[in-house]
Amino acid sequence: MFSRTYRNVVTLPPLVWVAVFLLLPYLLMFCYSFWSVSPAQTIVHSWTLDNYRELLRVEVYWQTLLRSMWIAARVMFFSLLLGYPLAYFLSFCAGASKDLYYQLVIIPLWVSYLVRAYAWKTILGSDGVLNTLLQYVHLTRHPLEFLLYSPFAVVLTLTHIYTPFTFLPIYASLEHIPRNLVEASNDLGASPAQTFWRVIFPLSIPGVLAGATFAFVLSLGDFLAPLLLGGPSGIMISNIVVSLFGAAYNWPLGASISLCMLVLVVSLLFASERLEKKWSFS
Amino acid sequence: MATSEQLTRSTHEPSSRSTLLEVRNVAKSFGKNVVLRNISLQVAEGEFLTILGESGSGKTTLLRIIAGFESATSGELWMAGQRLDTLPPYKRRVNTVFQHYALFPHLTVEQNVGYGLRVENLDKGEIASRVEQALAQVKMTAYAKAKPSRISGGQQQRVALARALVKRPQLLLLDEPLSALDANLRRQMQVELKSLQREVGISFVFVTHDQEEAMVMSDRIALLRRGELEQVATPREIYSRPASAYTAQFIGHTNLLSGEVRQGVMHCGSLSWRTREPDGPVLYSLRPENIRVAGHAARPDAVRFRGKLQHRAFHGATELLRIECNDGLIFSVRTGAREDWQGTPEFEFDPQDAVRVRASAEKG
Numbered sequence: 083m084f085s086r087t088y089r090n091v092v093t094l095p096p097l098v099w100v101a102v103f104l105l106l107p108y109l110l111m112f113c114y115s116f117w118s119v120s121p122a123q124t125i126v127h128s129w130t131l132d133n134y135r136e137l138l139r140v141e142v143y144w145q146t147l148l149r150s151m152w153i154a155a156r157v158m159f160f161s162l163l164l165g166y167p168l169a170y171f172l173s174f175c176a177g178a179s180k181d182l183y184y185q186l187v188i189i190p191l192w193v194s195y196l197v198r199a200y201a202w203k204t205i206l207g208s209d210g211v212l213n214t215l216l217q218y219v220h221l222t223r224h225p226l227e228f229l230l231y232s233p234f235a236v237v238l239t240l241t242h243i244y245t246p247f248t249f250l251p252i253y254a255s256l257e258h259i260p261r262n263l264v265e266a267s268n269d270l271g272a273s274p275a276q277t278f279w280r281v282i283f284p285l286s287i288p289g290v291l292a293g294a295t296f297a298f299v300l301s302l303g304d305f306l307a308p309l310l311l312g313g314p315s316g317i318m319i320s321n322i323v324v325s326l327f328g329a330a331y332n333w334p335l336g337a338s339i340s341l342c343m344l345v346l347v348v349s350l351l352f353a354s355e356r357l358e359k360k361w362s363f364s
Numbered sequence: 365m366a367t368s369e370q371l372t373r374s375t376h377e378p379s380s381r382s383t384l385l386e387v388r389n390v391a392k393s394f395g396k397n398v399v400l401r402n403i404s405l406q407v408a409e410g411e412f413l414t415i416l417g418e419s420g421s422g423k424t425t426l427l428r429i430i431a432g433f434e435s436a437t438s439g440e441l442w443m444a445g446q447r448l449d450t451l452p453p454y455k456r457r458v459n460t461v462f463q464h465y466a467l468f469p470h471l472t473v474e475q476n477v478g479y480g481l482r483v484e485n486l487d488k489g490e491i492a493s494r495v496e497q498a499l500a501q502v503k504m505t506a507y508a509k510a511k512p513s514r515i516s517g518g519q520q521q522r523v524a525l526a527r528a529l530v531k532r533p534q535l536l537l538l539d540e541p542l543s544a545l546d547a548n549l550r551r552q553m554q555v556e557l558k559s560l561q562r563e564v565g566i567s568f569v570f571v572t573h574d575q576e577e578a579m580v581m582s583d584r585i586a587l588l589r590r591g592e593l594e595q596v597a598t599p600r601e602i603y604s605r606p607a608s609a610y611t612a613q614f615i616g617h618t619n620l621l622s623g624e625v626r627q628g629v630m631h632c633g634s635l636s637w638r639t640r641e642p643d644g645p646v647l648y649s650l651r652p653e654n655i656r657v658a659g660h661a662a663r664p665d666a667v668r669f670r671g672k673l674q675h676r677a678f679h680g681a682t683e684l685l686r687i688e689c690n691d692g693l694i695f696s697v698r699t700g701a702r703e704d705w706q707g708t709p710e711f712e713f714d715p716q717d718a719v720r721v722r723a724s725a726e727k728g
Contacts, residue, residue: 265433266466268453270480270531280483284470363469363513 108344114337123331133338143322143339150318153236154302158248160241161297162290165248169289170282173256184253191246199310202239206230206311231313239311240301247300248293255289256282287361295354299347319343384409384567385430385448385535390439392425392591399425400591403439407535407567412558414570414578417588418614423571424463426588427537430569431460444534459528460537464544465520467512473523474499474508480531498530501560518549525557529564536561538570542577554580575615579603587611589724604651610724612649617684619655619695621648621718630715633691637667637715647723652684652698654717658710666712671695673709687711 084092115133118126137143172183190198205211208225216222228234259282267277301307305320312318319339326336385407392400399422407413417423428434430441432453441448448456459480467476477498481491499505502522507515512523521541528536542550542557558581561568572578578585579599587594587602587610594614595607606612609620623632625646630639632648639646658668671687674694685697697711 260464260466262462262464262466263468265431265453266460266462266468267479267483268433269431269458269460270483270527271454272479272483273454276483280479281468361470363511 111337111340114334115341116338117334119332119334125333133335136335137338137342143319146317146322147319147339147342149233150302150320153233153240153316153318154298156237157240157244157301158294158297160237161245161248162252162294164241164245165293166252166286166290168245169249169253169256172253174282187246187249195243195306198243199239199307202235202242203230203311206235206238230311231316233312233316235311235313236307236316236318239307240304243307244297244300247296251292251296252286252289255286255292259285284361285363288358291354291358291361295351299350302347303343381408381410383407384411384444385569386442387426387430388440388442390426390429390436390441392422392429392434392437398591400429400436403588403591403593405586405593405596407569408583409567410565412561412568412570412581412583414572414582414585415588416572416575416578416585416614418573420590421588422591423573423588424539427460427539427569427571430535431458431537432456457534458537459531459533459535460539461521461524461528461541463539463541465512465524465541467520467523467527469512471511472508473504473510473512473515476512476523477527477530480527494530498526501529501563502526517544518553521545521553525560529560529566533566535567535569538568540572541570543572543574550577557581579615585615587614589614594724605719606649606721608722608724609647609649612719612721617652617696617698619650619652620721621650621693622646622723623648633689633693635667635669635693637665637718639715641720647721648718649721650713650718652696653682655695655697655711655713657699658712663712663714666714668710668712669693669695670708670710 114125116129116131118128118130118132120126168187172180172187176183203210206229207213208227208230210230212229213222213225216226217224263281263285264277267281268274272280302318303320305318305324308316308318308321309324312321323336323339323343326332326339330336383406387403387405390400390403391398403426405413415423415426425434429436429449432449432451436449439449443457448458468479471479474495478491478495481494495508496505499508502525504519504522504526507519507523512520515523521544524541538557542553545553554577570578570581582599584596584598585602586596589610595602595611597605597607602611603615606615606618612618612620621632621635623630623635623646625631625639625641625643627643628638628640630637630641630646630648658666669689671689671693673685674688675686677684682698682700685699687695687697689695695711
């Protein structure tokens with residue numbers, strides 16, 4: 083259809099972009115993860131598996147990874163718990179005001195991530211809105227310390243930030259369900275609850291999977307929320323990577339953690355895509 | 365469920381033919397838009413009733429009100445002596461075959477058919493045997509394990525039918541189920557559907573915009589026009605004795621003759637014939653096949669006219685001619701296809717074949 087030259091000219095820039103800004107850094111990271119740091123703080127360019135041995139040996143690394151996964155799993159769970167009913171309500175019950183609600187869900191995405199994280203800081207802190215209120219109504223005598231600088235604060239903030247990301251694919255998949263299927267189900271004697279579990283939910287599974295993947299993967303790699311609100315007990319794996327690349331100046335170890343994360347995330351994405359395909363019927 | 369099974373069985377005796385569904389003064393409007401006005405209609409047990417109308421006539425809305433997907437603005441529905449319109453759709457013993465079949469894409473053919481039984485929590489053995497029987501009835505046993513996306517439109521149609529019939533409803537609603545099929549398959553399905561209906565003995569309410577389909581399949585036709593019932597009658601009656609000009613024109617071809625009765629004689633252009641109608645303006649419908657080429661033996665009371673052949677359309681067994689008379693009257697005449705015409709032939713018809721019809725007001 084188009085000439086060969088034209089096709090080459092058009093496809094070249096994105097290819098170069100991907101090569102320079104994606105493949106090359108990945109390749110570098112891959113190499114770094116097999117190098118080491120000398121006592122004199124220089125990178126030693128000889129191949130070794132020491133970094134990976136270190137990861138398995140030092141408890142704090144894999145425990146932080148596990149904690150990160152546990153935090154990400156909770157964020158995923160709560161954003162599904164909030165996002166699904168919200169999407170269902172918009173798709174099936176909101177009627178004419180659907181668009182308005184949709185915009186209301188989208189608008190927070192325009193607000194900077196940092197602002198939202200700081201907002202939770204002012205709400206949850208010991209002199210924060212929540213503690214002041216609780217003491218004012220005499221529910222508590224002293225500020226509740228666990229609210230801020232805890233995994234709880236991280237889960238809460240990330241859930242708040244990523245719920246729209248789970249909402250969107252679920253909403254899209256619900257909107258795609260032909261309404262006559264719902265009518266057919268009612269017509270065949272299924273109550274609204276039966277219709278939901280036997281027709282609507284199974285047909286929305288691709289959206290649920292996509293939304294769950296978003297929430298899990300995005301929170302797994304998050305480092306700002308734990309940095310601002312996590313405290314010592316809320317540290318996540320990315321914080322460790324940041325400090326290894328920064329203050330600790332151990333790029334090879336940081337690269338090996340990053341590579342493990344990359345493999346984990348890519349296999350998750352792959353698995354979720356396979357599952358989504360299995361559950362889509364259009 | 366024993367009582368409901370007896371109910372289904374009792375419909376097998378067409379002799380009883382008591383009223384199953386009664387639609388009483390149903391009206392429906394969406395905001396300011398009036399879709400149905402004052403519809404009253406009865407469906408007998410075991411009857412095949414077709415709701416016929418153009419698009420926008422309100423036929424699908426009426427069907428959806430009976431199914432329970434819409435609620436009437438006013439009026440009542442009664443089925444087998446019980447109020448129907450107050451029940452949600454899933455509690456009505458009414459099932460629907462949807463226009464685009466609405467098969468569940470995540471379930472196999474077999475699971476689709478069994479769906480309505482599983483939600484009733486019937487035992488597995490009974491579900492399996494009823495599903496098998498229903499699939500056999502529509503000749504889809506071979507496709508039991510297939511997903512709906514893997515079978516053709518005609519096959520999806522059969523599955524939708526089996527899925528509704530397996531519930532043993534008292535009343536089956538069909539919303540233009542054949543409109544998506546090609547002409548040949550459509551004709552075949554018309555015959556199959558009709559014989560299936562006789563076999564199961566369930567009342568069918570069938571919605572279509574296709575008058576030929578309505579004629580072929582129905583026990584009675586309810587012709588709907590702009591939200592009002594124009595006429596409810598058997599296909600023969602509605603064809604041979606149309607109540608209004610609209611009915612006469614919508615079902616088959618017709619010649620509408622408008623004129624005036626003066627002292628027992630109808631005057632229409634240069635034609636006139638004796639009639640028992642009272643004086644005043646009248647409208648007659650005369651079917652093209654009731655006009656014939658005038659023979660040599662003059663019939664005493666036949667009305668004769670001469671005209672120029674303007675157009676002829678060959679229909680296979682017959683031919684439809686367009687004849688223009690000197691006084692400007694235009695007639696459609698159906699003749700055998702063999703005859704050959706030249707010049708200005710003479711035609712005749714019997715006055716008793718001209719049916720007086722109500723003029724249909726041109727609204728909107």
